Amino acid sequence: MRTPRALVVGITAGLLLGACSSSGPTDDRGGGTTGPSPTASVGGTATEGAATPGPTDPTTPTTPTSSTAPPVTPSTTPAPAAKAPDPASIAALVATRYDGGNLRLGRERGNTDAYRQYFATYESNGLTISGRINIPRGTGPFPAVVLAHGYVDPEVYTNGQTMLRERDYLARQGYVTLHIDYRNHAQSDDDPRNDANLRAGYTVDAINAGLALKKAQVVDPDRVALIGRSMGGGVVYNALVVRPGLFRAAVAYAPVSSDTVDNFDKWVRRDSSRSGAARAVIARLGTPEAKPAAWAATSPRTYFGRITEPLLIHHGTADEDCPLSWSRESVAALEAAGKDVELRVYPGGRHTLTSPQWDTSIRRTEAFLARHLR
Template sequence: MQELDEKALLEYLTAKGAYSPKKIGASNEFTFLANRTGRPQAWKLNHQGEMESFATMPDRVLEVYHSPTGKKSIIASDFEGNEKQQFYITNDKGETVEELVISQDHFHEFGGWSPDEKKIAFASNRRHPGYFDIFVCDVETKTEQTIYETNTNCTAICWTKDGTGLIISLKVSNIDNQLHILDIASGKTRPIGNVDVPARYHSVQLQNDGAIGYLVSDEGRNTMAIASFSLNSPEEIQYLLEDEQWDIEEINLSPDETKLAYSLNQGGSSQLAVYYLKDEYEKTLESIPSGVYQSINWLNEDALLTGVTSSVIPGDIWKVEVSADQSDRLTHITPDSDIAKWWVEPELYQFTSFDGLKVPYFLYGKKHTNQPVMIYVHGGPESQIRNEYNPVIQFLASQGYAVAAPNVRGSMGYGREYVQLDDVRKRMDSVADLNHLVKDLTENHQADKDRVSIMGRSYGGFMVLAAITHYPKLWAAAVDIVGISHFRTFLENTGPWRRRLREQEYGSLENDVDFFEEIAPLNHTDKIEVPLLIFHGRNDTRVPVSEAEQLTSDLEKQNKDVELIIFDDEGHQTEKLENHVLMNTKIVEFVNHYLK
């Protein structure tokens, strides 16, 4: 093991990425987001292909939404990481920016531009902390009108092509939702699909004539597939393209409405493809680098625009010519440098857990026997560790660690059955998966059983705490980032709108407090035998900072080895460069100290 190379670590941490490309009207211009200046901002390319600012906001930019012609744009930004988006408008491609939808104490979710570009739709919890209603805002007069109220989490997806309605989404559980067509004038709704079947629906695309729509769903299926529906009789969807093993993630309808571009999640990496609607023919595109693709746009009838990230690509925007299957990298956010040659691509493995379930994981940096190991647990829990750039994983691998990143039961990407394997009172089965991962690493990859550490963020932080309290002998060190230390106190203190959805996954305050008490890491701190490093953001609206404070206080009373670092200017994510550098420097120093 080497001493910490702070300069090299800084290079890993400051590798910049571009993501979320958005085409501007009918032109070939587009915007994208990049953390080039210390926090994410909106950028574009000039005629020489060089980056220039689209609009600079005082805090991070979460997304940009261009009107159909591209003459107007909405910029979404929050304050100090609190995720309470506010909307700003520019009518001159970022030259000047004005406030549009502002209510600093509330959340806002963008719901699309009206076809005539005079209005936008959005959802907000202004009426009640736990309920999201639908609003329409006139962008000229800046007047707002509530058009739909419901005592649930409701968001707008897009306008109908005639401008008289909205397609809205109602959250049913942590993963499931319903789609409805809302008639703005009458307030009446019609469901899309069978509302009696638990399902996911997203990535809605509408034809210009307003008669046919396309979406991605798992209604009546295990995996997500492409389906069509009629807006005249939307209750029945017809599947067009499906994969029995993998989820289709995103679709985008071509300008001539003859093709659907889509991405397929194959075990954590994306496959880009095009489906020809008339001929029912699919063409996979192989020229684009392997990785994860998001925000697919059609630049023209034969060219796609997408963001690409992978274990060795921090993030760039690529163009793909469909007919020729030729790709071109449009941005170079992180130029090729000496540090890039040390980045490694993971190998994909699986282990057999206690009940015979096959659990996949990525393994980075495996070089020799008796290596120290870091297990990196993703959040969610309905998320997935994917083939994406992670600076800390890469740096630890360069320092001689083997890094295992599992998708334990409950992870997305492997079908509905897999994601529900850890629901409510099956919660600890996913923690048991970690126990069997350690066995697999030591028995089949010759990892050093005395030098195994674990880290995770958000729900991954809970997994860390559960692992070191329920399997205390396995670990040499642990890192908890914005983690849950007790589901009861988490549910009591998180936002009311989040509580209702999370109770579907974790269990409820009404029915499952006994189980929460049984499994809570906070109730088992006496079993912790390893040093613990904790990070949290003061403005976290998802997992309150009290989760970290109560755990730290309890451990300090027992004279346990614990350190808590709170970022007063961060929320659930760590966005600011100086905090990002401090946190990850501390993590690497911490694991080097205890596992060296």
């Protein structure tokens, strides 16, 4: 059973500014557990409406325009209601109304000479999501990064457990870093439907984290980026196609495939512990072999034409979890759609890069962010 959402007592952000896979890779972990004891607020709440459908919006209907179309004959039989998109589909995510905000700070823990670190919570479409935030010392507002982590079993995951290196490095370079726990993790609220919806809720949480940061007084709302690792790389793909323009740039480390079928086959369909989720999805969508169009509708690759932000991908040639071929296929699809994408390949690099390759990758990441967030 998850810990109930944290109780919070707000103070103004001005005071804060004045004061200052089927299993995840084990070497992507670290850090202790921080229980919720929130005492500060860094943002208000507001609501962002659903995006206006564009020419490549999967929710945009086709309308007949021919002047020779036959006249409509009145009928007493009502037209059937349009079928709602499947909750695991990109169309459903596009149609979702996002309300991210109410970013609140809790207990300080892990402070350094360069930044202060806090337990944090924010609102994500009716759920409270926990995380860990680093805020540089000095006078803001600062550029900011949302960090979307890779897979760790939610039953053993603890608040702020992963991506410690990225958080520390970027905070020392002057970025606010918000590492999100996702729903069903740590002190976040539960969403029992998330697995059956192909974990679409993680994308909702990342989008709302970006919105929450933009409303925080310590953050420059025009300079917010998204970084994801492994499963979080898939969250990056989804967030970019669902809410183009929300983030200024994005980075994916060793991402999963942008074709949902690849991920489903590797980590869900063949995992006996997730057979219930597999059956629930197949009952709605059919099998990938029998209903390829329904599965394509859940894949961000199908909608890469919607992306407007530059994307940097890091991937090792010896990745034991997510093959490099997945990133090469994603890059080929992005380039075919005319998108700004860069792939950095690390010979011999495994799923979680180690030094000196990781050091090279994070310097490239920071230079990429500095170029696109200036």
